[in-house]
Amino acid sequence: MLQNIKVTVDAIVFSYDPLQGVSILLIKRKNPPFKESWAIPGGFVEDEESLERATQRELLEETGVSINYLEQLYTFGNPERDPRSRIITVAYFGLVKASNYESLKADTDASEARWFNIKALPSLAFDHADIIKLAIERLRNKIRYQPIGFHLLDDKFPFSDLETLYSILLDREIDRRNFKKKVMSLGILDKLDEKHKPKGAGRPGDLFKFNKSTYEKLLKEGLHFEI
Amino acid sequence: MLQNIKVTVDAIVFSYDPLQGVSILLIKRKNPPFKESWAIPGGFVEDEESLERATQRELLEETGVSINYLEQLYTFGNPERDPRSRIITVAYFGLVKASNYESLKADTDASEARWFNIKALPSLAFDHADIIKLAIERLRNKIRYQPIGFHLLDDKFPFSDLETLYSILLDREIDRRNFKKKVMSLGILDKLDEKHKPKGAGRPGDLFKFNKSTYEKLLKEGLHFEI
Numbered sequence: 001m002l003q004n005i006k007v008t009v010d011a012i013v014f015s016y017d018p019l020q021g022v023s024i025l026l027i028k029r030k031n032p033p034f035k036e037s038w039a040i041p042g043g044f045v046e047d048e049e050s051l052e053r054a055t056q057r058e059l060l061e062e063t064g065v066s067i068n069y070l071e072q073l074y075t076f077g078n079p080e081r082d083p084r085s086r087i088i089t090v091a092y093f094g095l096v097k098a099s100n101y102e103s104l105k106a107d108t109d110a111s112e113a114r115w116f117n118i119k120a121l122p123s124l125a126f127d128h129a130d131i132i133k134l135a136i137e138r139l140r141n142k143i144r145y146q147p148i149g150f151h152l153l154d155d156k157f158p159f160s161d162l163e164t165l166y167s168i169l170l171d172r173e174i175d176r177r178n179f180k181k182k183v184m185s186l187g188i189l190d191k192l193d194e195k196h197k198p199k200g201a202g203r204p205g206d207l208f209k210f211n212k213s214t215y216e217k218l219l220k221e222g223l224h225f226e227i
Numbered sequence: 228m229l230q231n232i233k234v235t236v237d238a239i240v241f242s243y244d245p246l247q248g249v250s251i252l253l254i255k256r257k258n259p260p261f262k263e264s265w266a267i268p269g270g271f272v273e274d275e276e277s278l279e280r281a282t283q284r285e286l287l288e289e290t291g292v293s294i295n296y297l298e299q300l301y302t303f304g305n306p307e308r309d310p311r312s313r314i315i316t317v318a319y320f321g322l323v324k325a326s327n328y329e330s331l332k333a334d335t336d337a338s339e340a341r342w343f344n345i346k347a348l349p350s351l352a353f354d355h356a357d358i359i360k361l362a363i364e365r366l367r368n369k370i371r372y373q374p375i376g377f378h379l380l381d382d383k384f385p386f387s388d389l390e391t392l393y394s395i396l397l398d399r400e401i402d403r404r405n406f407k408k409k410v411m412s413l414g415i416l417d418k419l420d421e422k423h424k425p426k427g428a429g430r431p432g433d434l435f436k437f438n439k440s441t442y443e444k445l446l447k448e449g450l451h452f453e454i
Contacts, residue, residue: 004274007232007315047231047313051304075302075317077234077278086274088234088317090302 005086009055010042010128012135013067013094015115016152018161021168022118024132025096027062027110033083034125038116040132042089043109055092063113064105067094069151073135081127093135095151140169144227147188150210158196158205166227179227186225188215232313236282237269237355239362240294240321242342243379245388248395249345251359252323254289254337260310261352265343267359269316270336282319290340291332294321296378300362308354320362322378367396371454374415377437385423385432393454406454413452415442 013025026038041062045054052070059065070092077088106113116122118136121129143149149165159180167174183189190211195204215223240252253265268289272281279297286292297319304315333340343349345363348356370376376392386407394401410416417438422431442450 003233003271005234005272006230007234044230045232045304045315048306050306051302051315072301074299075278077272077317079275079277088272088278090304090315 005088007045008042008087008089009045009051009058010040010089010091010131011055011059011067011070011094012040012073012091012132013059013063013065013096014118014135014139014152015096015098016165016168017098018164020117022152022165023115024118024121024135025059025063025065025104026114026116026122026124027106028112028114029125030109030111036111037125038122039125040091040128041110041113042091045090051090052092055094059094061108062106062110064103064107065096065113067096069095069148073131073138076127076131078127089131091131091135093138095148097152097154099154140171143169145225147210147215147225153210156192156194156196156207156209158198159208160205162208182227186223187218188223188225190214232315234272235269235314235316236272236278236285237267237316237318237358238282238286238294238297238321239267239300239318239359240286240290240292240323241345241362241366241379242323242325243392243395244325245391247344249379249392250342251345251348251362252286252290252292252331253341253343253349253351254333255339255341256352257336257338263338264352265349266352267318267355268337268340269318272317278317279319282321286321288335289333289337291330291334292323292340294323296322296375300358300365303354303358305354316358318358318362320365322375324379324381326381367398370396372452374437374442374452380437383419383421383423383434383436385425386435387432389435409454413450414445415450415452417441 015023025041027041029035029037029039041059043058045051055070056067059067073091073093075088075090079086104113121132143166152165153161163174163176163179188211189208192207192209194207196207197204242250252268254268256262256264256266268286270285272278282297283294286294300318300320302315302317306313331340348359379392380388390401390403390406415438416435419434419436421434423434424431
């Protein structure tokens with residue numbers, strides 16, 4: 001079988017900071033096509049590596065970032081999507097904790113790596129704007145039915161961080177009391193003894209932790225996670 | 228960039244008959260590897276065609292079936308999945324109406340094409356058992372939140388056909404009265420004047436039709452489809 005198709009992977013990585021909002025990691029391309037344009041980190045799959053491994057390798061090479069959570073998003077195969085030749089890309093979406101926020105280090109095919117707020121994205125190479133649009137949609141839908149949002153938060157977080165995350169992603173005001181009641185009634189957050197010291201004048205607040213093993217136990221018992 | 232990877236598509240096609248249940252379309256492979264084994268229809272993507280077009284072409288060539296509904300399922304890229312070389316496959320899942328049930332015509336790489344009940348699948352080539360497992364899971368989840376089940380039914384159907392479909396896919400008894408009340412309350416089924424004449428001694432029953440434009444209108448108004 002003669003076939004002239006190449007395969008790449010792309011990694012749409014989200015991060016979250018309660019003050020700065022939800023961001024996506026982009027790189028500035030060092031080489032043509034779209035030289036100097038912003039793009040999703042990614043690159044060609046090596047013959048012997050899995051798609052997930054390729055995604056993690058490219059991301060680490062181009063940005064210095066390792067991911068907490070990775071899942072396949074969609075495969076983009078429009079014959080016109082790359083001016084070089086027929087290139088099919090398997091897109092993954094990943095989530096990292098805010099502590100990764102400052103460890104960027106561009107290298108190989110990237111001259112720069114930077115977080116961009118999802119509400120202020122630059123213009124993008126290839127069909128990357130479409131890919132990001134789908135990734136944001138997936139994240140938005142998914143946080144309502146699976147507790148993946150916790151991969152974006154610190155291990156211990158004040159409740160308001162969770163509330164702000166949902167408010168940003170669902171793009172609407174949240175009734176604070178109802179939201180807290182609903183989330184706490186799921187029984188998957190532990191309230192810690194430790195207190196959170198806000199910067200400035202605020203009172204120390206409670207800190208929470210997502211309890212993964214409780215969640216998995218409740219899931220087996222038929223828990224219907226929905227926020 | 229030197230890369231020795233090839234790309235195929237595979238089509239997991241479901242059909243439904245109220246008496247025979249939910250079935251998947253499989254072909255018997257004419258060539259090695261896995262010669263004479265049952266497999267999902269599919270094949271190599273041509274350089275100039277989209278992934279969807281490749282899926283439809285391969286399906287038509289190998290089985291004679293055209294699909295009503297097609298969506299991307301997942302891309303399988305394990306380096307060991309094909310004994311020939313590195314082959315990544317983009318799997319799609321499709322739905323066809325029962326009227327397609329009898330129009331099978333194997334050709335090209337397939338020596339035979341046949342529907343298999345999802346509860347009685349044969350042993351399968353490559354990683355196709357895993358792919359089918361994921362496809363069944365997706366179908367099961369998706370019919371609860373999107374009205375895709377109607378692609379499996381005739382345009383006009385007795386209510387019991389819908390009920391049986393959900394009962395099979397959700398793999399549980401359904402409370403008939405509650406199910407009908409719930410579905411009808413969505414307001415997306417038209418009850419027709421025409422009656423259904425069951426074979427044998429039964430009374431003529433009502434026929435229903437899915438109203439796509441009403442569904443789309445209600446969706447814009449915030450309808451939350453859930454069954």
